Amino acid sequence: MNLEIDTSKNNNLLGAALFSYSKYNDSALASYSQGNVFYLPADVPMDLVLMLAYRDPDDGSGVWNFMVEPDENQRLQAGAERTWKFSDTFEATLDLKSASVKPNGTLTATASVHNEYGNRITNTFLDSSTSWVTSEANEPAEGYLYRRLPSGEIEPVEYSIDHEEGEVELPNEVYPYLRVYKGNSSKPVLNVTKKSFYTRVDESLKGIPSGTYRAELAFAAGAGELVKSGINQSFTIGSPYIPTPPPTPEDVAVADVQLDQEQITLTTKDKGVTLTATISPSNATNQAVKWESSNPDVARVDQDGRVTPVSVGEAVITVTTLDGNKTDSCVVTVKASEEPDPDAKLVRLEVSQPSLWLKPKATKKIKVFAVYSDEARKEITSAKETKYRTSSSRTATVNAGSIKAGQKEGTATITIEYNKQSVQIPVIISKTTIKELQASKSEVALEAGKTEQLKATAVLADGKKKTVTSNVAWSSSNTKVATVKNGKITAVGKGTATITLTSGEKTATVKVTVQAKKKVLKSLSVSSTSMKLAAGQEKEIKLTATFIDGSKKVVTSDAAWASKDEEVATVEKGVISALAAGKTTITATYQNKKATVYVTVTK
Secondary structure (H helix, E strand, C coil): CEEEEECCCCCCEEEEEEEEECCCCEEECHHHEECCEECCCCCCCCEEEEEEEEEECCEEEEEEEEEEECCHHHCCCCCCCCEEEEECCEEEEEEECCCEECCCCEEEEEEEEECCCCCEEEEEEEECCCHHHHCCCCCCCCCEEEEECCCCCEEECCEEECCCCCCCCCCCECCCEEEEEECCCCCEEEEEECHHHHCEEEEECCCCCCEEEEEEEECCCHHHHCEECCCCEEEEECCCCCCCCCCCCCCCCCCEEEECCCEEEEECCCCCEECCEEEECCCCCCCCEEEEECCCCCEEECCCCEEEECCCEEEEEEEEECCCCCEEEEEEEEECCCCCCCCCCEEEEEECCCCEEECCCCEEECCEEEEECCCCEEECCCCCCCEEEECCCCCEEEECCEEEECCCCEEEEEEEEECCEEEEEEEEECCCCEEEEEECCCEEEEECCCEEECCEEEEECCCCEEECHHHCEEEECCCCCEEEECCEEEECCCEEEEEEEEECCEEEEEEEEEECCCCCEEEEEECCCEEEEECCCEEECCEEEEECCCCEEECHHHCEEEECCCCCEEEECCEEEECCCEEEEEEEEECCEEEEEEEEEEC
């Protein structure tokens, strides 16, 4: 066992001794120790107690003796090496089981007098003798394995273990006090000391009237304030809380609610569906419920449970009982209708595979869809109006949604046309499969109107890299923020968008942040270029910015204002305050341009 003791916080320590308790007889020799390290018999189960002796600063002849046990985590086991960390500054703590006690009830709490390492005081007694501390090292040891001398040195001694089981009787024992105060009073209404308070409190409060109280665990404050009293814990006797009475026999509480469907799928042209909520028990008194949609822009729900599709997406419909707030949910998926309205316009074409990475001679089936202004999405893969062509028939051929790779490696572009709309599929033919697709940047920040070119790189299974910028599919999650073509990003409007590049089954993404285009300032003008004020008067000036595009903006509060002579007049956010007779110049600065106001102050 390695002992580490910190006594820097208390200068009244007379000495320390390590006691070992066992139901067996054995012995320990001085040669069993070296410095602060002690070697204990591995075949003898034992409990260790550290005895500390402190001089009483109020009574020079008195000695405070504290018996200390290690934290459970530091307890010794046969064959194990342990370090006993120890400090000699303790605190008494009290943790109430409840903040409310019934009238004439019992105050229950866990208690402890411990130091920062979890070592606990188990006994305390006062004595006028210090013989066990000051005896000579060569004298027979009386129950302890080593002694810490006042000089700070560790003195191992011959030691014979011969302890009987059971509690040790100590003279002049001192126990912790439980003190209870009413409100902010400093006079306790209860002041009790018991040995059991070292670990727990179970104390009757019989006869103490209702009210708000505080409790503390107090302990010996001798030996230079070695032990501090516990922090006050507030509690009440006779809590004003009134429990809710049980329901009357005619009131039956709701236990649960369930919907008849967990998932439903609708199209944008469906009229909707009604969900049914079943409350249990069936004879519950209050059967009222409320309905909510997590995304009304996708699917709405009325208070009868009727779900109406709005647009493509997903929403969660939740029903909640008014009694007990019991809930159940249904996931609603809204898909585009396959048939457009007669007056709907064709917006674009979409494909199931925006790009392909194929091995020579491989074949891949794709689907083609026409997307309309009413969000209808109609498959046109085999429609007679759908036309296919390839940029290189040697590299890849296409026929009604079937793309076949040629015998040699290379690239090709498949173009699909339908009713004056078109879509392209970049195709890469390679003997080596693609392991990863990378973009040259993961994030891009642009000002509206600006562009940036990205590069796409394919990491192949053999470890080689290949630039594939013009042979992958590029798309934007929000074309109102940013568009992309062959890796070139164009910032459109303020916001964020995600650029996705795809090659075969591999994808990579780039986050794009677009800031509003900064206007170029042309000039500044003030509402008045000169003025006369009497001392004590105030006047507000309006500052207007004119930009190159012809737009104007009042920037009075955004500009920096200054007075050349603040003893004559001061200015703050365009408000000029005349102070004393004289002349000064007020200057407003905004985006590196200036405007001036000449001020004359009279008496």
